[in-house]
Amino acid sequence: VTKRVARNFRLERYAIIGFMAFYIFNSQFVTPRINDQEIYPFFQWSLHSTVDNTHKFIQVRLTRIPGESSCLLQNCAYALPPVRSTRFYFLVQDMGRVQNSDPSSFEEMRGQLEAILRRSTAQTIRYELIEAKATPREFAKGGEISLGRVIYQGIVAP
Amino acid sequence: MKLSFQNPIRELAKFRVDDTLLQNLLRSFYGVLVIIDYWQFMSLVKMSNYAEAVWRWPVAWLTYFASNEQGMILAVVLICTMAFHIACMLHPAETGKKSVAFVLFFMMVAASSSFGKMDHHLYGFMFASFTLIFVKPFSNRRLEVARTRFYFWATQTMVLGTYSLAGLWKVRKLFQQGIDGDWANLNPVLLQVTRISIQNYSHNPDLGRWIHFAPLTMSLWIIMVVAETFAFFGSWFPKQQRLIGVAIILFHASTAYLFEIYYLPAAILAALLFCANPYVERHGSSSKHALL
Numbered sequence: 001v002t003k004r005v006a007r008n009f010r011l012e013r014y015a016i017i018g019f020m021a022f023y024i025f026n027s028q029f030v031t032p033r034i035n036d037q038e039i040y041p042f043f044q045w046s047l048h049s050t051v052d053n054t055h056k057f058i059q060v061r062l063t064r065i066p067g068e069s070s071c072l073l074q075n076c077a078y079a080l081p082p083v084r085s086t087r088f089y090f091l092v093q094d095m096g097r098v099q100n101s102d103p104s105s106f107e108e109m110r111g112q113l114e115a116i117l118r119r120s121t122a123q124t125i126r127y128e129l130i131e132a133k134a135t136p137r138e139f140a141k142g143g144e145i146s147l148g149r150v151i152y153q154g155i156v157a158p
Numbered sequence: 159m160k161l162s163f164q165n166p167i168r169e170l171a172k173f174r175v176d177d178t179l180l181q182n183l184l185r186s187f188y189g190v191l192v193i194i195d196y197w198q199f200m201s202l203v204k205m206s207n208y209a210e211a212v213w214r215w216p217v218a219w220l221t222y223f224a225s226n227e228q229g230m231i232l233a234v235v236l237i238c239t240m241a242f243h244i245a246c247m248l249h250p251a252e253t254g255k256k257s258v259a260f261v262l263f264f265m266m267v268a269a270s271s272s273f274g275k276m277d278h279h280l281y282g283f284m285f286a287s288f289t290l291i292f293v294k295p296f297s298n299r300r301l302e303v304a305r306t307r308f309y310f311w312a313t314q315t316m317v318l319g320t321y322s323l324a325g326l327w328k329v330r331k332l333f334q335q336g337i338d339g340d341w342a343n344l345n346p347v348l349l350q351v352t353r354i355s356i357q358n359y360s361h362n363p364d365l366g367r368w369i370h371f372a373p374l375t376m377s378l379w380i381i382m383v384v385a386e387t388f389a390f391f392g393s394w395f396p397k398q399q400r401l402i403g404v405a406i407i408l409f410h411a412s413t414a415y416l417f418e419i420y421y422l423p424a425a426i427l428a429a430l431l432f433c434a435n436p437y438v439e440r441h442g443s444s445s446k447h448a449l450l
Contacts, residue, residue: 009301017312020315040215041281043281045320047278049328073359136351
């Protein structure tokens with residue numbers, strides 16, 4: 001009996017160590033997939049391996065209608081307390097995300113955005129949602145943000 | 159600090175295990191799993207609101223039921239899992255109960271991996287609940303003792319192995335990106351600070367101050383990636399077990415703080431398997447023989 005148990009134990013050891021080696025090989029080189037989905041419990045284990053050097057986001061440009069003086073929200077948010085919230089920031093990012101895919105929720109979010117803008121200023125202003133990029137080094141120097149395409153613009157009147 | 163790099167099983171044999179501690183470890187492990195089962199179910203309910211489930215093979219039998227019944231059936235599976243985990247907590251030496259608990263837990267993790275992406279948060283617990291089936295405290299036969307010791311080592315190695323796999327990917331991608339001329343991977347903290355500064359509409363000086371710490375954050379990051387990559391060999395060093403446990407907990411705390419990536423179950427598992435490793439405890443004066 002002892003011999004049999006000892007032999008089984010030796011086999012178990014080989015099986016466990018073999019499984020470990022197999023698992024490592026699978027996760028690093030060929031993760032088995034069906035329909036582009038990994039087969040449970042295999043997993044690629046590539047967790048946050050790549051870091052992009054640029055942060056892409058949606059920036060808001062506000063323009064006062066009489067006088068046409070404009071500013072980026074990044075630079076003038078301190079003057080508009082209701083706007084200076086992470087909730088507003090994520091609302092704008094969500095609008096950028098769903099603009100093409102989900103028009104109904106985009107409209108709903110636009111309503112929320114305009115309500116917040118109306119609360120923060122008593123003037124007629126034009127707002128533009130712009131695709132923007134920032135790299136750490138340039139942003140650290142002088143808060144530089146490179147602006148891209150305008151994805152939406154609207155006007156808020158008191 | 160004397161590092162020994164020999165056969166880990168033989169190394170562990172030098173330490174006589176206190177079976178009461180081993181039993182308590184198993185009790186704590188299954189006790190934590192009861193809470194995790196509850197979290198698991200809450201996240202399942204949340205995920206089912208967002209996406210349609212494509213059930214993975216261990217729970218593929220759910221497709222035989224109507225989609226409005228599947229949630230109820232999963233709830234029953236969950237209650238069974240919890241019941242078996244409680245049973246294992248009460249009788250941590252019984253292989254049968256632990257095996258059934260593993261199968262049920264395996265299905266629960268598969269269920270939460272069925273919404274498009276793998277739910278790897280609980281993989282450590284899943285592997286551990288398999289290998290800990292064969293960990294039996296209070297066995298008299300010499301072979302059983304050796305077997306228990308091996309499976310405890312295997313549990314640790316499997317859990318640490320997942321860190322090594324993530325670390326290896328980080329090293330690979332670092333060089334892949336570097337060859338293309340982008341070394342941003344060397345200091346992801348800066349991008350994170352940029353992101354948070356923009357999100358908070360804060361002024362540049364905030365970030366300017368952080369830039370001075372760039373060499374510090376970069377070296378910490380590199381140390382972290384190297385430690386993560388070589389984590390696999392952690393179970394080869396019995397005397398440094400608590401140090402490894404604390405390092406893993408700090409690693410998860412820092413990723414939670416800096417990147418808002420939360421792996422609480424993994425930190426709990428590290429506390430159980432490494433900080434409370436029964437193989438390196440001695441009666442009365444534990445701190446005398448082990449680092450930390």
